[in-house]
Every structure is written in structure tokens, then in C-alpha cells.
Amino acid sequence: MSHTFKGGVHPNYMKAPEIPVTVITPPAQVVIPMTQHIGAPCQPLVKKGDVVTMGQKIGENPAPVSAPVHSPVSGKVVAVEPRPHPFGDNIMSVVIENDYQDTPCTDLAPLTEEQLKDPDAILERIREAGVVGMGGAMFPTAFKIRGGIGKVDKLIINGAECEPYLNGDHLTMLNFSEELLRGIELVRIASGVEKAYYGIEVNKQDAIDKLNSLHPEKYGIEIVPEAVKYPQGGEKMQVKAVTGREVKPGGLPSGVGANVVSTRTCYAIYQACYEGKPVIERIVSVAGSALKAPVNALTRVGTPLGYLAEQCGGFVKTPRKLVLGGPMMGICATDLAAPTIKGISGVLYFTEEEDKHVDNPTCIRCGKCIEVCPMNLEPVFLYMYYSKGDYANLEKYHVNDCFECGSCAYNCPARMPLTHAFKTAKLMLSAKAAADKAKEAK
């Protein structure tokens, strides 16, 4: 029996793992935002005119919750200024002119045999290589692992890849199986646990078979096959599926002794420790009806979204929506000049074809939102409270538990903007709480 959770949906997966990885030629100019993680933004370490090598550290912040950024190409810094960020706004960025030499930086040497067994050395390297949660959360990984030491008895590696269109994790499992297992072993050593549980959805049976054939138990890893259902890759759902434990409301997985690290993060950790390579590239699944065909693109960080589309065959239709990540939880970008960053696992160029928007939708009270909510919420009622501005009931019925997986809105036959409403409601609640606090202080 495969492991899973209660609720969830079965979206049209649209996956294309059979398409081989295309290496995208880096653009003539890369744009590296100083904010590619949750936490303190980096300060640029270079100035206009500086010559940089591939993998050289170009931004850093000593705060504990932060991750440095590195140059994905070698060349010359042509500007250090605010540039469009994929998640909106203009953010301080370093613009580098590519000399197409890819002159490597030698600052990070591969770790020695002893270092590979030393948790502190591994964590130090994870931080230095700028590894963040590459499933999309972009939380600095070294801080996350350090925070779980002593508390965590179940280390879970997230191989669900439950979002439609995305293939990066699956391809990594198939093409870099051994490296991936070594990467997971490093995370396990750094976390100070005996065993790591690797949760993989059974639609990637070929990957499960391949990993199992390499004797994962040698690395202290157990493969856990999971039911194919969105949002299986959600942190709380992974913990529930693998351990049966439920993360406390408002709490972290480490509160119930679990920590979840994504597949691509583990591979990045392998590269950082065994190859001395910082996070400067990743597989980005490029798809959508504006393109002729989907592409699994090995893309350097800092590649502008418009350039990426050109390299993937260009537009056959004018795109209407630019989605970063998967279509269920992905964020809309508005600027083709904005670059890809570490946490972006997919870029979707959508047209009217994918759009099922309805003006003035009407709830028919079918309750289909309730049966799919993995957090046991009742979206139909929460939406009512939201429309009425009823803060008390929004809070009473746990709108803050919503992690915006989008299952309710996906499943809504009336096309109600449910997730949108709850996202807004949470912001309203936190603004109200802050205002109340300020009032009390007076």
C-alpha cells in the first residue's frame, strides 16, 4: 500500500520526463538578483568593471537566515543596480556580461574524505554554496538542517514532484541516481540521524526501481512509494504520508520531529560537497501552450525569461500568463526581462487555452472544496466569512492553516477564487493583528 494523506486532487499532469535535458546556452548578459532566498538580502561583493569567474561569490549577508549568491558565468560586471525580479518589483542585482569562457572559480574545493563525514563541515559548505530550498520555498537549507538537529528523528526527502508540468526531480533521479543518493547521505549525516526516508510518487516507478537497484540502504536511505495525488509534495503532506504525524497548527515539521528536504536540494548539496560547485544552474521545466513543445532546460541562474523562451523554440502564440513554478502553486511574473532564480523549477508560458477564468463566479454550495482540502478546512464557509469581512470567524475556522495549495479552487466547478481569498484573508488578519498590537502599545 502506498503512503498518502487525506484530501487532494488529481490535476492533468502534463509531464514530459521522456524529453531529454536540453542545455541552454547562457545569455550574453545575466542578471543576478541579490534576493534568491527567504531571509536577509545579500549585499553585492563586486562593483561595476570587476572581472568575475564562474562560481565566484558575488553577494552575501552574514545574517544566519541568508544564503550567498554566485556568478553563473565568467565575465565582467557591467552594472550593480535594481533590476526586475521575477516575483515582482525591482531588486538590487548584479549584471554580468558573459565572456563565454566559463572560467571556473577555485574558491570552493571538493570536501575531503574526513570533511564528508563531519556535520559541521557539510553544513558550512551548504551555506557557502548558497543552497536554498529548491522545491520553491527557497529557505536557506543550512539554517533549516541546523534548526532540526537534536529535534528531528525522521528526515524526509521530498521526491513527490506532484505539480503538473515539472520534471526536474524525476530527471535528476534517473540521470544522477548515485549522486543523488550521496547527496541525501550528506543531508542525513548533517542532520545527525540514522535514516532518511525518500518519498516518491509511484508515477515515477522507473526512478524508484533505479534508485532501489543502487542499494539505498548503503547510504541509510529507505525509498517510500507514495500515492499519486496533489499536494503530496507539500511539506505537511509528506510528513503525514511518511510518518503519520500531523504538523501542529502554525508549527514547523521539526515540531513533530521531522524535516523535509527536496530532491533538487540534495543534488545541489552533492555538487557543493563532492564537486565544489555552488548553486548556479538547475533543470527548469519549460512548457505551456504559447510554446511549440515542452523543454526540460538545464538553465543557469540569471537567464531572462524572454531569452529562455527564445532558446526553447520561441512563442507560437502570444503568452497571456507567465507562471514561475508549477501551475498549482506557481507565482505569476509580469516581465520577460526578469531572470530565473534558484527556486524556480518551471517556467510556464500560458495562453487563453489554459485559462478557465469566469467573471462573477457564483458558488453553488456543492462542497467539492471541502472534500479535497488536505488541511481539513471548509473553504465554502471560509469564503463566505471572507466576503463579509468576518475576521473573527476566519480565525476561528483556521484560515491561517491554509498553505495555499490551491486544491479547493482547482476543484471548484463554479471557479470561485478560493485560494486568492484565503491568501488575502491571511494578509488582512496579520495586518489587523499588527494594528491591534500597535494600539495596545499606545
Added chain:
Amino acid sequence: MNEKNERIVFDVAFQPQVRTDRDTRSLMLDVIIALLPVLVVGVWQFGTHPLLVVACSIAACVFFEWGYRKLLHKEQSIGDLSAVVTGLLLGLSMPSTTPAWVPVVGAFFAIVVVKQLYGGIGKNFLNPALAGRAFLLSSYSILMSTWAVPKSLQGTVDGVTMATPLSYLYGDAAMPKYFSFQSLFLGNTPGSVGEVSTLILIAACIYLIVRKVISWRIPVSFVGTVFVLTLLFGRNGDHFDFALYNVLSGALLLVAVFMATDYSTSPVTIGGQLLYGFGCGAITVLIRYFGGFPEGTTYAVLIMNLCTWAIDKGFHRRQFGVSKEDIAKEKAQKMAAKEAAK
């Protein structure tokens, strides 16, 4: 950079960026598909007149919905097909000999008064088709309770009209031989056009459950409650036979599958749906035992419709991450704090 690209203005929206293909219209279309065989059985048993009744009923429902929204400058909603479903159900809940103008009157009450005055789909608190039927039942009670002899019983029964199995149950009379379980199951029985064949209604119910239009909870708890209560408190003869007759005759299945499961007027929580089905069943049995009619399903469901909101309030789900033990612990702590304060 490519200048042409930079001029594109992109839409933005919060997640999700994709939606299921299932929309309101496709759900309603499934209900219509499930009702078509029911209509076919009605035509087979009662001739083509019911077709005219159903057609008038559908046309009137769609027309009133369109006209009301046109008149009040509201966005048109007939495209969601819910008015067609209401018309179809109203027409199918009439006796086969009803004049074609009767459902038109019922349609006005159902669509304008019950549905649109409260805001249209999703906002009405009574099931429109059932409310329309109840309205007609009290306005034209003779027309609404004259039952033609179905084709399969012509020759066996003399005359043009006959009593339904329910009236034998109601009058504590012995059931005639031609009302065998088999004939009731297949549809060889008088009654409203859509209610005669239990077999077809069960098939329709399975179709709707498989297509995820409805859940099993309301129909099963509704019919199950009627069966269990009539079995426990059987009135004459064999209790089991009595219970089975109660389930097989009358509009019980038509109402339990198609009307009690109406989205707007039934609970959305799991426990709520079970309690609602139980309530519908219990009131049906009470009316059949002690009420003024042999049939009780219409009023039973309308009464439970009125309780729907209150029922849902009582069945909120357990918060993720908070177990029953956690809740008990918190309660104990609160009690202890209260004691200490005393």
C-alpha cells in the same frame, strides 16, 4: 533584448493557474443524462403525454429564469443548465395525466419565488422542484393525486385510474397481488412519471456517484432510515415485506437521489449529510404513519432543507494537527484553570 516581447502585458492571478474541466454546467449535464432513462421509463408506462408535460415544465423554468434576470438586469444564468434540471424534475414528479399548464404554474413558483428571489443558484434554501411540487399539491390536489393505470397493468386492472401501493400501506389494507416486489422494482406501478422504476433510479444514482456529482451519503442514509424505521415499527403483516414496500413505492428514490442531494439545500459536511439523510427518512416515515398524505418525501425534504445551515454548523471538521487527545487535554486544562479561579 527582443522589443516585441517586452511589450506583452501579462495577466496576474493568485494560484492555482489551472482548473479542473468539471464546471457547474457539466455537473448539471450529468444530472440531465441520469434523468433521461427515468423519463424513458415514464413514457414507456404512460404514453407520450408526459413528454409534453416535461417539455412545458423545462421551457417554463428556463423562460422564467431568463425573464427574471433580464427584467432585473442581472447576468444571465440559464447557461449553467440548473433551470433545465429543475424543469425536468418538476415535470417528472407530476402524475402522467396532468394538463400541460400545471407545471408552468409550478415552474413560476419554483424558479421565481423559491430560487431567484433569494439570489439564484446556490442561494435558495428550498429545493425549487420540490417546493414547486408542494405548491401544486396544495393548489390542485385532485389533479396531483390522480394516478393513471400504467400500460403494463392495463387488462389486469379495470378502469383508467387506480390507487397507488402507498395508499394501501397508508390505509393498512392488504396489498393487491399485481403489486409484487418485482413489478414495483421494474416500474409496473402507478405513480408520478419519474418515480415508478426503482431499478432505473438506482442505476441513475450509481451513475451520479461514479461521476462524482453526488456522494452516497444522503441517498443511502435517507433510504436506509426509511427501511430500518419501517422494519422496526412495521404495521401490518410481515415487517420485512412492509419495509420493502415502503422503500419501493412512492417517490422515495426519485427524491432521495435527485432532490435531497441538491447542492444549495443540503449540508456540505460529511456528518451533516448523514444526519440530514436520517432526518429526511425519519420525517418521511412520520408523515406516512401519522400525516394527512400517504406520501411524505416532499415535505420531509423541504423541512430538512430548512435545517441545513444549522446542521452544517454542528459538524465542523477536526483541525489538522490537533488530535482528539489534544482537544481533551485542552478542555481539562481549562476546567482546572476554572477550578483554581474558584
